[in-house]
Amino acid sequence: MEELDQTDRRILRALRRDGRLSNTKLAEEVGLSTTPCWNRVRALEERGVIEGYTALLNQQALGLPDTVIIEVTLERHDDDMLVRFGEALAGLPEVMEAYLLTGEYDYLIKVAVAGTAGYEEFLRRKLYKLPGIRHSRSTFVLRCLKRAHSVEP
Amino acid sequence: MEELDQTDRRILRALRRDGRLSNTKLAEEVGLSTTPCWNRVRALEERGVIEGYTALLNQQALGLPDTVIIEVTLERHDDDMLVRFGEALAGLPEVMEAYLLTGEYDYLIKVAVAGTAGYEEFLRRKLYKLPGIRHSRSTFVLRCLKRAHSVEP
DNA sequence: GTTGAAAATGCTCGACG
DNA sequence: CGTCGAGCATTTTCAAC
Numbered sequence: 001m002e003e004l005d006q007t008d009r010r011i012l013r014a015l016r017r018d019g020r021l022s023n024t025k026l027a028e029e030v031g032l033s034t035t036p037c038w039n040r041v042r043a044l045e046e047r048g049v050i051e052g053y054t055a056l057l058n059q060q061a062l063g064l065p066d067t068v069i070i071e072v073t074l075e076r077h078d079d080d081m082l083v084r085f086g087e088a089l090a091g092l093p094e095v096m097e098a099y100l101l102t103g104e105y106d107y108l109i110k111v112a113v114a115g116t117a118g119y120e121e122f123l124r125r126k127l128y129k130l131p132g133i134r135h136s137r138s139t140f141v142l143r144c145l146k147r148a149h150s151v152e153p
Numbered sequence: 154m155e156e157l158d159q160t161d162r163r164i165l166r167a168l169r170r171d172g173r174l175s176n177t178k179l180a181e182e183v184g185l186s187t188t189p190c191w192n193r194v195r196a197l198e199e200r201g202v203i204e205g206y207t208a209l210l211n212q213q214a215l216g217l218p219d220t221v222i223i224e225v226t227l228e229r230h231d232d233d234m235l236v237r238f239g240e241a242l243a244g245l246p247e248v249m250e251a252y253l254l255t256g257e258y259d260y261l262i263k264v265a266v267a268g269t270a271g272y273e274e275f276l277r278r279k280l281y282k283l284p285g286i287r288h289s290r291s292t293f294v295l296r297c298l299k300r301a302h303s304v305e306p
Numbered sequence: 307g308t309t310g311a312a313a314a315t316g317c318t319c320g321a322c323g
Numbered sequence: 324c325g326t327c328g329a330g331c332a333t334t335t336t337c338a339a340c
Contacts, residue, residue, distance in 0.1 A: 015208035049214040053172035057303035061202040090299040098298040112304040145251040146243035149302045150210035151265040
C-alpha cells in the first residue's frame, strides 16, 4: 500500500471536517488545481483510504440521548458461538459499536438508549434474549468528551 | 423540539448511508420533489439534528490499525481535576473517543495505535504524562463487529 | 408539495508548462 | 506531475401553480 503524502493528508483532513466539500473548494483549500485534486480523491476512495461519507446525526434529537457501555462474557468460546453472537450484536439497531476483545470480557458494546427505562428494555428485550451470555457489566456514560468518527490524518 | 416524521427519517437514513447525496438524488430517493426536500434538509441542519458531514477514513491506511480500550480512574475527583483531565484526553490525536463514566472507572477512552509498540509509546509519552491517574486498565480490540457513526434513524 | 425554467456551480476533458 | 481553460452536465434556486 502506497504512502500518503502531505497533500493527501490535507485532503483527508479537509474531508473529515466537511465531507460535502466540492472538489473546487477542496482543491482551493489544499492549494491544488481541480484536476489533480480530483484524481487524488478518487484514488483515495479506490484504495479504500476513504471508506465513505456520512451525515452525523444528533442522538438526542433521535430520541436516544443516553449511552451505555456494556461488557459481555460468554459461557463458551467456540468459533461458532463467537461468530453468531457477534452477528446478533451487530444486528441490533441500538448497538452503535461492538468489539471482540482480549482480556476479562469477550465483547464491549456501546448502546444508545432513552434513560434507564430504555436501558432496561434493551437488556430484557434484546440483549438477554441472545443465548450464551455468562455475565455482563454495564456502565452509563455521564458525558461524552470526544467522539471522532475517523482517526486523525 | 419538533418531532421527526417518516419523511425526515428517510432523509436521515439516506444521508447517513451516503453523506454526499445531491439534493436531486436525495429527493428522488425519498419520494419528494427537490424544493421540499431541500427545505427539510436545511431545517434538519439548523435544528441540529444533522450535526455535520464527514468522510470515513480507514484506520489501517493511516498507519494506526489497532484499537485499544483504556479505562482510567483518577486520584481525586474535584471538579477542576475532572474538567482538566477530560480536556487533556480530548486533545490527544490518538484518542478517538473519550467518555466520563459512572461506576468503577472514571473514564473510558478508545485509542488508535500501531501495534503493541505504538500502544506502549502512547502510554508512556501521552497518557502517563497526564497528572492525577490512579489506575488504568487496557484491553486490545481483536475485531470490530460494528461501528456506526450515528444512531439509526 | 409540485412543476419547470433560469442561473450558477461544478465536473471532465482537452492542450500545455 | 502539475496548471489552465472551455464545453458539458448537474444542481441549485426561484418563480408560479
